[in-house]
Amino acid sequence: MKDIEFIYKDALVSRDEVKETAGVLTSYIGHLSDISKVGKTAPYKIDYNEAGSSINLPFDSSILEMVNDAVKKVDVKNLKYIIVVGIGGSNLGTKAVYDSLRGALDPFFANKTPKIIFADTNSPKLLKDIRTVLEKNIEVSEEVLINIISKSGTTVETIANFEAIYAFLEERFEDIKKRVVVTTDHGSKLWEKAEKDGLEMLPIPQIVGGRYSVFSAVGLFPLALVGIDVTALLNGARVMHDKCVKEDVSENYALMSAVVLYLHNKKGITIHNSFFFNPELESLGKWYRQLMAESIGKRYTTDGKEVHTGITPIVSIGSTDLHSMVQLYLGGLKDKFTTFIYASGNSGKEAVPKNLVFPDLVEGIEGMEFAKIMDTIFSGVKESYKKGGLPFIEILFPQIDEYSLGQFLQFKMIEIMFLARLFEINAFDQPNVEDYKKEVRKILLSEK
Amino acid sequence: MKDIEFIYKDALVSRDEVKETAGVLTSYIGHLSDISKVGKTAPYKIDYNEAGSSINLPFDSSILEMVNDAVKKVDVKNLKYIIVVGIGGSNLGTKAVYDSLRGALDPFFANKTPKIIFADTNSPKLLKDIRTVLEKNIEVSEEVLINIISKSGTTVETIANFEAIYAFLEERFEDIKKRVVVTTDHGSKLWEKAEKDGLEMLPIPQIVGGRYSVFSAVGLFPLALVGIDVTALLNGARVMHDKCVKEDVSENYALMSAVVLYLHNKKGITIHNSFFFNPELESLGKWYRQLMAESIGKRYTTDGKEVHTGITPIVSIGSTDLHSMVQLYLGGLKDKFTTFIYASGNSGKEAVPKNLVFPDLVEGIEGMEFAKIMDTIFSGVKESYKKGGLPFIEILFPQIDEYSLGQFLQFKMIEIMFLARLFEINAFDQPNVEDYKKEVRKILLSEK
Numbered sequence: 100m101k102d103i104e105f106i107y108k109d110a111l112v113s114r115d116e117v118k119e120t121a122g123v124l125t126s127y128i129g130h131l132s133d134i135s136k137v138g139k140t141a142p143y144k145i146d147y148n149e150a151g152s153s154i155n156l157p158f159d160s161s162i163l164e165m166v167n168d169a170v171k172k173v174d175v176k177n178l179k180y181i182i183v184v185g186i187g188g189s190n191l192g193t194k195a196v197y198d199s200l201r202g203a204l205d206p207f208f209a210n211k212t213p214k215i216i217f218a219d220t221n222s223p224k225l226l227k228d229i230r231t232v233l234e235k236n237i238e239v240s241e242e243v244l245i246n247i248i249s250k251s252g253t254t255v256e257t258i259a260n261f262e263a264i265y266a267f268l269e270e271r272f273e274d275i276k277k278r279v280v281v282t283t284d285h286g287s288k289l290w291e292k293a294e295k296d297g298l299e300m301l302p303i304p305q306i307v308g309g310r311y312s313v314f315s316a317v318g319l320f321p322l323a324l325v326g327i328d329v330t331a332l333l334n335g336a337r338v339m340h341d342k343c344v345k346e347d348v349s350e351n352y353a354l355m356s357a358v359v360l361y362l363h364n365k366k367g368i369t370i371h372n373s374f375f376f377n378p379e380l381e382s383l384g385k386w387y388r389q390l391m392a393e394s395i396g397k398r399y400t401t402d403g404k405e406v407h408t409g410i411t412p413i414v415s416i417g418s419t420d421l422h423s424m425v426q427l428y429l430g431g432l433k434d435k436f437t438t439f440i441y442a443s444g445n446s447g448k449e450a451v452p453k454n455l456v457f458p459d460l461v462e463g464i465e466g467m468e469f470a471k472i473m474d475t476i477f478s479g480v481k482e483s484y485k486k487g488g489l490p491f492i493e494i495l496f497p498q499i500d501e502y503s504l505g506q507f508l509q510f511k512m513i514e515i516m517f518l519a520r521l522f523e524i525n526a527f528d529q530p531n532v533e534d535y536k537k538e539v540r541k542i543l544l545s546e547k
Numbered sequence: 548m549k550d551i552e553f554i555y556k557d558a559l560v561s562r563d564e565v566k567e568t569a570g571v572l573t574s575y576i577g578h579l580s581d582i583s584k585v586g587k588t589a590p591y592k593i594d595y596n597e598a599g600s601s602i603n604l605p606f607d608s609s610i611l612e613m614v615n616d617a618v619k620k621v622d623v624k625n626l627k628y629i630i631v632v633g634i635g636g637s638n639l640g641t642k643a644v645y646d647s648l649r650g651a652l653d654p655f656f657a658n659k660t661p662k663i664i665f666a667d668t669n670s671p672k673l674l675k676d677i678r679t680v681l682e683k684n685i686e687v688s689e690e691v692l693i694n695i696i697s698k699s700g701t702t703v704e705t706i707a708n709f710e711a712i713y714a715f716l717e718e719r720f721e722d723i724k725k726r727v728v729v730t731t732d733h734g735s736k737l738w739e740k741a742e743k744d745g746l747e748m749l750p751i752p753q754i755v756g757g758r759y760s761v762f763s764a765v766g767l768f769p770l771a772l773v774g775i776d777v778t779a780l781l782n783g784a785r786v787m788h789d790k791c792v793k794e795d796v797s798e799n800y801a802l803m804s805a806v807v808l809y810l811h812n813k814k815g816i817t818i819h820n821s822f823f824f825n826p827e828l829e830s831l832g833k834w835y836r837q838l839m840a841e842s843i844g845k846r847y848t849t850d851g852k853e854v855h856t857g858i859t860p861i862v863s864i865g866s867t868d869l870h871s872m873v874q875l876y877l878g879g880l881k882d883k884f885t886t887f888i889y890a891s892g893n894s895g896k897e898a899v900p901k902n903l904v905f906p907d908l909v910e911g912i913e914g915m916e917f918a919k920i921m922d923t924i925f926s927g928v929k930e931s932y933k934k935g936g937l938p939f940i941e942i943l944f945p946q947i948d949e950y951s952l953g954q955f956l957q958f959k960m961i962e963i964m965f966l967a968r969l970f971e972i973n974a975f976d977q978p979n980v981e982d983y984k985k986e987v988r989k990i991l992l993s994e995k
Contacts, residue, residue: 187870204664204676206654208683216652220866221924222826223897223917224947228652230897235656256866258909259899259920266900292905309870369880370818370859378670389871396875409879411818413861418668418704421983422635422757423837427844430979431857432817449671451707452714457740461706463991469671472707476669479987487982499672531878534935535869539927543911 101497102338103506105352109481110359111490120358120521121348127520128354131513132344150527151516153307156314157336157509163329166319169280169301173324177241178213182229183321184261185248186219187389188309189282192318193217195386196504200327202379209236213244213325218260226260230267240272246321248282250309252289255539282316308527310390311512314505328501335505343513352510356438356492357517363436363490364410370434371410376417376441376477377499383440384414387511394515397524398531408522417441418476425480429487437489439481442496442503443474549945550786551954553800557929558807559938568806568969569796575968576802579961580792598975599964601755604762605784605957611777614767617728617749621772625689626661630677631769632709633696634667635837636757637730640766641665643834644952648775650827657684661692661773666708674708678715688720694769696730698757700737703987730764756975758838759960762953776949783953791961800958804886804940805965811884811938812858818882819858824865824889824925825947831888832862835959842963845972846979856970865889866924873928877935885937887929890944890951891922 134152156162183190197215198205205214218229237243245264249257268275281293285302293300301316312318314336323329343353360371371391373384396409413435415424428435453466464472484491494510496503519526582600604610631638645663646653653662666677685691693712697705716723729741733750741748749764760766762784771777791801808819819839821832844857861883863872876883901914912920932939942958944951967974 186867191871202672202676204654204673204680206652207657207664207676207680209655209657216655219870220826220864221917221920223921224650224825224827225652226897226917228650228655232652232655253908254870255909255912255920255924258905259912259915259917262899262903262905262912263897263917265904288908289905292908296904369882377672378668379672385871392872392875392879396879398878407878407880409875411859411861411875411880411882413859416668419634421980422667422702423639423833424840425983426977426979427840427857427859429982430846430855431840431844432855432859434817434859449674449711451710455710456713456744457706457710457737460701460736460740461703464703464707464710467707469669469674469707469711472669472703473671475990476703476983476987478990479985480983482986482990483983486986529874531874532869534877535873535924535928535931537927538930538934539924542923542926542930 100334100502103497103503103510104493104495105355106493106495107355107359109485109490110492111488112359112362116362117348117355117358120362121354124354124517124520125346127517128344128346128351131516135340135344150306150308150311153311154340154509154513154516156307157333157340157505162315162319163333165301166316166323166329169299169320170323172299173244174241175213175324177239178244178324179236179242180233180244181213181215181321181324182218182243182245182264183215183248184218184245184257184264185317186254186256188312189248189250189254189257189317190217190219191310191382191386191389192313192508193321195313195383195508196318196322196327196332196501197325198382199380199499199504200501215321215325218264219256221256221259226263229264233268240268240274240278243268244278244280244324246280246282248317249289250284250287250303250312252283252287280320282320310393311527313386313508331501332505335502336509339506339509340513343510353513354517356510356514357521359492360410360436360518361521368434368436368490369410370436371412372415372428372435372437373412374415374417374420374437374439376439376473378416378419379499380440381414381416383504383507386508388412388414390511390515393529394519394526395522395524397522400523401525402523406524408524417480418473421476421480428489429483433489435489437484437491438494439477439491440494440496440507441477442499443470548782548950551945551951551958552941552943553803554941554943555803555807557933557939559936560807560810564810565796565803565806568810569802572802572965572968573794575965576792576794576799579964583788583792598754598756598759601759602788602957602961602964604755605781605788605953610763610767611781613749614764614771614777617747617768618771620747621692622689623661623772625687626692626772627684627690628681628692629661629663629769629772630666630691630693630712631663631696632666632693632705632712633765634702634704636760637696637698637702637705637765638665638667639758639830639834639837640761640956641769643761643831643956644766644770644775644780644949645773646830647828647947647952648949663769663773666712667704669704669707674711677712681716688716688722688726691716692726692728692772694728694730696765697737698732698735698751698760700731700735728768730768758841759975761834761956779949780953783950784957787954787957788961791958801961802965804958804962805969807940808858808884808966809969816882816884816938817858818884819860820863820876820883820885821860822863822865822868822885822887824887824921826864826867827947828888829862829864831952831955834956836860836862838959838963841977842967842974843970843972845970848971849973850971854972856972865928866921869924869928876937877931881937883937885932885939886942887925887939888942888944889925890947891918
């Protein structure tokens with residue numbers, strides 16, 4: 100298997116700066132590496148004592164076995180739609196992998212089943228449309244499965260969506276209870292209730308935060324169900340994991356990336372632009388956006404010092420956003436660090452024809468492969484960044500497949516753990532989310 | 548018709564600051580108002596002498612007539628797919644309106660035709676999928692129409708996509724030439740070639756820039772073709788236009804919004820978060836993202852002073868991003884100004900059922916309408932912003948329909964013209980886009 104490549108020669112940081120900053124993390128790397136040794140001891144039963152141990156999920160064969168068993172119980176041949184009811188960490192990883200592999204036009208291929216439909220927020224329009232899709236296309240209950248995913252089991256949007264979708268399916272199908280799989284923390288209130296009702300259940304290890312949970316049943320079950328090769332996904336993650344617990348910064352992608360992001364942030368660069376040159380990777384960008392925002396945007400350090408730290412993650416798509424955002428990136432405020440992500444491979448042979456309807460409008464494109472056009476644009480953009488003195492790193496996928504995606508996901512989760520350490524903040528909590536939830540509860544109470 | 552509302556009480560700016568800054572724009576407002584008087588003189592024939600006159604597109608009845616004539620020539624009943632081949636300003640406005648009205652699940656409703664498929668970037672995966680959709684679902688040429696849209700007529704991605712799609716349709720349909728509509732600048736090379744070939748054509752007024760062209764044939768033709776009420780869209784734009792050429796800042800939404808954005812930027816707030824609480828409005832956010840980024844992200848002032856100015860536009864979706872970005876927004880760096888956009892109306896009666904499968908997990912949601920849940924979350928979020936001292940304004944849609952969308956689009960285009968004036972930069976050019984294009988050309992030449 101070819102691995103993803105990481106290139107940092109245009110990061111615009113000095114060797115000394117990198118070495119010094121990476122040095123700060125030596126003991127933490129040792130610590131992660133120790134956790135990882137626990138994880139890799141046969142029979143891969145991991146000791147989930149601390150949040151960082153989520154990096155060992157890919158080594159936990161008991162999770163994969165459990166997921167495979169759950170998939171076997173489903174009559175996949177007749178299954179048309181999996182409704183993933185979940186929001187934030189409960190669906191972004193799944194959506195990232197699914198969209199990367201299926202592409203934006205997946206819903207147009209009605210016969211390519213099973214398909215995932217994501218029910219995240221409580222949109223009247225979205226709910227109505229899901230209802231209509233199911234009414235029109237589902238004739239027997241075996242064609243649908245609801246996977247409700249909530250770590251706490253008390254997420255408002257998730258419970259509301261589940262109840263509404265369940266209710267309208269229940270009107271049509273007596274055995275709809277058999278078409279539900281509940282993914283939640285072992286021991287949550289939802290878990291207890293689901294157990295009492297005899298529903299199919301999959302546990303999330305309690306210590307694993309939502310945004311680090313893609314390699315638990317949260318991501319693996321729905322992905323395996325639609326036929327995505329989760330074993331390859333986990334293989335990629337394992338290989339990347341081994342790279343990212345090395346002390347040598349020049350070999351450790353996550354470490355180098357974190358150090359470079361940190362150094363630029365110290366110099367006032369407050370935006371991290373993940374610039375994907377394959378449009379099907381946009382949801383992968385949104386997964387990373389959550390990972391970075393929730394982990395790094397913190398009011399207090401772990402020592403309780405008020406800092407209001409943070410890097411704002413943004414996601415761009417090439418070449419689409421060259422016609423939208425790049426004027427700002429090249430001409431505007433120099434407040435961005437860019438990670439370019441590009442897969443030039445598995446492109447097939449799509450090409451411009453040799454005989455054109457409109458010759459002479461664009462020089463030299465006759466017969467050119469689409470992948471080649473994008474390669475050229477990608478190179479041109481990097482050149483313009485260099486000339487503009489804009490710092491960037493590159494992540495190159497050999498192709499977009501499960502193995503590469505597994506590598507990327509693991510790379511980024513460890514990068515964020517390192518980055519949080521450098522900022523001296525907690526990578527695993529999200530205390531300020533409570534701020535608005537508190538206000539929502541107040542309003543609900545005042546209206547009673 | 549109910550108009551959209553604009554609320555600025557939580558903008559955290561003083562009356563005096565606003566008054567002083569708005570005063571700077573008095574003569575420019577007078578100027579826009581003068582242009583608008585030209586536009587409103589019967590028979591609505593506009594003098595397109597300067598870029599800003601794009602604000603008069605909604606008054607130009609000759610455009611609507613031309614578009615309606617072109618629509619009449621198409622056998623809409625049999626039409627299944629319109630392939631809009633265009634990128635940046637050539638498709639973002641169309642996609643904004645289309646997605647806002649159709650929603651994310653539109654492709655699941657195969658019978659709801661005609662549908663638009665957007666071909667923007669040169670993705671091998673996207674092209675292959677478009678080819679497959681057309682191969683599987685199109686039997687006669689009347690079922691498909693290609694609308695190629697390029698202002699200059701020389702956009703690489705657009706020409707490449709068009710040639711590839713045309714070529715594989717030509718293999719199957721002899722008369723495919725009749726299934727093409729070319730939208731381009733009157734007199735461009737593409738225009739001349741299309742004319743020679745006898746293709747159907749629609750002109751873009753040369754002075755109107757791509758990102759200001761949604762009310763020209765660029766947006767109106769494909770939208771009208773799928774049955775969207777473009778007359779209502781233009782009506783909304785006209786009403787908003789009249790508001791936005793008023794001198795009184797408290798009545799002029801565009802002026803107030805621009806002034807507030809400018810004042811916060813002067814205080815170091817460099818990110819503008821457009822936070823939409825209806826997920827179907829995400830593409831509308833992406834349209835605005837281009838409008839702001841290309842117009843405001845400038846290296847030089849109109850006087851030639853090097854400034855590297857700019858506000859980075861980001862787009863958030865409620866409640867989805869409450870589970871992704873809001874930790875950063877509430878806890879992280881205070882570098883963002885937020886515009887909340889929300890339509891509470893036209894929600895139907897989607898609701899949580901009264902009897903729950905999982906009672907007691909979330910208090911008080913039994914029987915609650917989805918719109919009510921979102922209203923509550925929206926209010927809670929605003930409260931948490933107030934308590935955190937985070938500045939915001941609100942744009943409230945009475946419902947999501949053509950009229951409201953027309954208002955919003957016009958509001959934002961005029962806002963950006965005002966904002967550029969305050970920054971003393973050109974709102975209508977994008978000189979640095981040339982930077983990467985130059986590099987692309989160099990690479991192509993060196994490989995010859």
